[in-house]
Amino acid sequence: MVASRHYDRPPITEAVIDVKFDANLTERERERLMERFKGRFPSVEERKTITVEFGPKEAAAKAAPAGYKMTAANALDLVLINDASFGTARLAPYDRWETFLASAKENFDIFSGVVGRKIIGRLGVRFINRIDIPRQKLETRAIDDLFRLNIALPGGMERERRAQSFAVDFTEATTGAKVLLRYGDATPALLDHLSFNLDIDAFWEGNVPTKIEEMWKSAEALRHAKNACFELSITDEIRELFQ
């Protein structure tokens, strides 16, 4: 198994532990959850599904409530109340898994207290990393030398690569967890840097343990899956940027 590492300045911009249910939450349930969490997450954004229907002569748009994005006063911790899912999120600076998981457990206990137990269809652990690389470094090094991810085009096809991004849905080798990995160029976040996103979403789908304790234990395996994917995707030169 690939060893997890602790970084002083991890490039994680968003971390999410997301629980999806087999059935949608009702609008009333979402409202009750919002009221319950508002004390700890006072900045509330309402999520709306905006549907546009195009007819032969005219287009009509309608908006329907789709949940809430709620942010704590520290602007780091969030809860996401969606149509059919509930998530705990943490923005940078990310601290450590144990703290994050404890927060997710606490929020989920509150969630269950408000709306009762739901049948869980998917449990996901998603970490979005944005890796900022000085332009100067890329004057002498190709990006494919820094990441171990690449799209290989047939020989003789390309002269110069300007940008790339891809998504892969696969089963992680050591844990058997499903992983949706997305990698590619991002809008440069810093001056004189290029930015790359490495978005790793490890999840169980359809086989989430029904006992809550076991479910959280299975989240640990997702953590190992996403860590393995991260470590295998980067080189030491990338690691140096956030150590």
Add this chain to the structure above:
Amino acid sequence: MSVSQQFAVASPGIRLTSRWQELPLPHAQTSSAPIADGPSNSQVLMDAQKTGSLIQSVPQQAGFEERIFNALVALKVATAQYAMHLPPLERARLFSRLDEVINADDWHEEDALPLLSSFVNFLKWIIFSKNFAWSSIGVSDEGHVLVAWVIPGLSLTANFFPKNKVNWTASVDSEIGAAHTAGTGTLQHFTKQALFYLSGGAAA
């Protein structure tokens, strides 16, 4: 803004785009993320007989105090995107100063709320220049972030625009008298100017 104005109509076929939704996989469900999944560049390509939908986050209808608080939180959330490049003490100082400046007691309803893009440019600048010696932060009538550096013999101010532009002024006291300078330039250009003044170059 009406709902229809959020969409740009282009060529036939429906496509709903956000940062990562542009990388679709058949049947792949993702874990919801608070920022990456937000539609940054919502776009619907139109085709008669078809229907498209997207999820958009909008602040709840809020009173004055809540709007101020939400604006403050939005600036702090933006700071989180740069947290890995900021010393923890600097981040704490920024938050503390933002708390002092953006609060319901000192804000008037007609005052423009700070523009996120202006604040982000300030963050980019301090990371690029590695200069964390600013003295105070304010907000202009247009919502631009204003920053001042005050040290003996020098007063430097900067107005960070939403695009890559800074208006700055410098007042220098020296043995041969006072001098005032003003300029406009990119963030990179302002770095050279600011570091020149802050290192005492103008007083020499």
